[in-house]
Amino acid sequence: MCAAPLAGGASGADALRALLPHLLAALRTGATARPGPLPAGGPAAVTRHVTETLGPVLPDHGTGAEEALRTLVHTLAAGAADPAHPLCAAHLHTPPLALAAAADLAASALNPSLDSWDQAPAASTLEALVTRALAAEVHPDAPAPDALVTTGGTESNQLALLLARERAAAVAAARPGDPSHPHSHSHSTTHPTPLRTLVGANAHHSFQRATWLLGLPAPVVLPTPRGTLDPTAVHHALTDLAGQPVLVAATAGTTDAGLVDPLPEIADRCAAHTTPTGPVDFHVDAAYAGPLLFSATHRGLLAGLDRARTVTLDLHKLGWQPAAAGLLAVRDRADLAVLGHTADYLNADDDTDAGLPDLLGRSLRTTRRPDVLKTAVTLRALGRTGLGALVDTCMTLAQDLADLVEKSPHLELHARPTLTTVLFRPYDADAPTVAAIRRTLLTDGRAVLGRATADGRLWLKATLLNPHTTLDDLIQLITLVEGSTPR
Numbered sequence: 001m002c003a004a005p006l007a008g009g010a011s012g013a014d015a016l017r018a019l020l021p022h023l024l025a026a027l028r029t030g031a032t033a034r035p036g037p038l039p040a041g042g043p044a045a046v047t048r049h050v051t052e053t054l055g056p057v058l059p060d061h062g063t064g065a066e067e068a069l070r071t072l073v074h075t076l077a078a079g080a081a082d083p084a085h086p087l088c089a090a091h092l093h094t095p096p097l098a099l100a101a102a103a104d105l106a107a108s109a110l111n112p113s114l115d116s117w118d119q120a121p122a123a124s125t126l127e128a129l130v131t132r133a134l135a136a137e138v139h140p141d142a143p144a145p146d147a148l149v150t151t152g153g154t155e156s157n158q159l160a161l162l163l164a165r166e167r168a169a170a171v172a173a174a175r176p177g178d179p180s181h182p183h184s185h186s187h188s189t190t191h192p193t194p195l196r197t198l199v200g201a202n203a204h205h206s207f208q209r210a211t212w213l214l215g216l217p218a219p220v221v222l223p224t225p226r227g228t229l230d231p232t233a234v235h236h237a238l239t240d241l242a243g244q245p246v247l248v249a250a251t252a253g254t255t256d257a258g259l260v261d262p263l264p265e266i267a268d269r270c271a272a273h274t275t276p277t278g279p280v281d282f283h284v285d286a287a288y289a290g291p292l293l294f295s296a297t298h299r300g301l302l303a304g305l306d307r308a309r310t311v312t313l314d315l316h317k318l319g320w321q322p323a324a325a326g327l328l329a330v331r332d333r334a335d336l337a338v339l340g341h342t343a344d345y346l347n348a349d350d351d352t353d354a355g356l357p358d359l360l361g362r363s364l365r366t367t368r369r370p371d372v373l374k375t376a377v378t379l380r381a382l383g384r385t386g387l388g389a390l391v392d393t394c395m396t397l398a399q400d401l402a403d404l405v406e407k408s409p410h411l412e413l414h415a416r417p418t419l420t421t422v423l424f425r426p427y428d429a430d431a432p433t434v435a436a437i438r439r440t441l442l443t444d445g446r447a448v449l450g451r452a453t454a455d456g457r458l459w460l461k462a463t464l465l466n467p468h469t470t471l472d473d474l475i476q477l478i479t480l481v482e483g484s485t486p487r
Helices: 012-033 042-054 065-078 098-110 121-138 153-174 206-213 231-240 263-272 290-294 333-339 349-353 372-407 431-444 471-483
Strands: 146-150 196-200 220-222 246-251 281-286 310-314 326-330 411-413 421-426 450-454 457-463
Touching (some): 012 065, 012 098, 042 065, 121 310, 121 372, 146 153, 153 310, 246 263, 372 421, 421 471, 431 457
Parallel strands (some): 196 220, 246 281, 281 310
Antiparallel strands (some): 310 326, 450 457
16 A cells, blocks of 8 residues: 555545644744744855755655654744744735635645646636636626636736737738738737837836747836826827837836826826727736725725726735735636637547537646635635725735834835835935845844835835734834834
């Protein structure tokens, strides 16, 4: 009999049950061994400890399941930057909900692969239902909205550009008098007039990578001196790009400051311009702010989002899901048809004709885990009001931290927060001093803060995504920064 039991099947639950106490104990002891939000000592100390603990990566004889779980899970937990710690507030790195992590364990145990129906019968139906429901939150008035599950904002933004590129190529090929253009069906990379991408300087770096990967010209980057994309500058840039297919990408939740571009006004500018291949495409990267749709109090910040043709969402940010939990929502699911692809062993024509769902057009990836399960469990368990309450709590925490900064005689606030990001710095500190404060707190393992440049100066950045953070935690964070500032 094999000594390595499986996670699936009728006996899988029993095999997992035997291991879970060791796993959970290691998570607990590891977190206890790390008194702060991350291990002290910096990269060298962490590398040395992990290397010494691990020993041979592939020993001749294994140590057994229980020992391996206890040792390595403890080591990882002790050496983690723990987003569940209230002083871990550098990035858009969320502490996942316990029920979402539990659902993720079930997804791993069952291990459906969403590249063919015969590998994921129930999971494929669940994904279709959940993605269409979430797309309808983004595009409530659209007749046929849909969404694709992605690994996050980077993949979603790349897909948005790909879809826009294909639409432009298809329209160009169909214009009277133009020679036939094979691109939309053959996936060629030849374009008579390549798609241009227009972004603000506040946009996510993934747009630069996406144009590179897709063989498109580098984005036209508009300055954002006030932190957000100026609709008038968009109008002038579209005028300059007349005659070319264009995608305008706005941001709802910038990485550095958590700002939201004026979406209605930018949508107006896009609608006012046409190109030889049709209207200007409007995309919104709402990876950060998208879940404000669940909040009755704050969803107004996303006015105009429904006018975008494509929208990026990340539920592993303000959705408290284990990574990855990204989405690309589209106003019209017909736009997704260009992703269709055939591999005879996965979606043979006769199988599709016989009614087996074709899943290859739901992603550029082949093997795909059922990331939708944890999201479906969360939506069912908490509902709109429960998720909205979590969003509202984090939004309030950001305002509370801003209040504390404004009351401190030693600290300067960049601006009142729009979302859950707060930029602040010691008064009169130069950039090397601000950077040194951050690194000192990191090396000591006492706090994890980010950094951002705004108005030509370097700021400390706190991104508050932990709804269990308290006012006392925020006071402690302020105290640590003040205590690390040279006098």
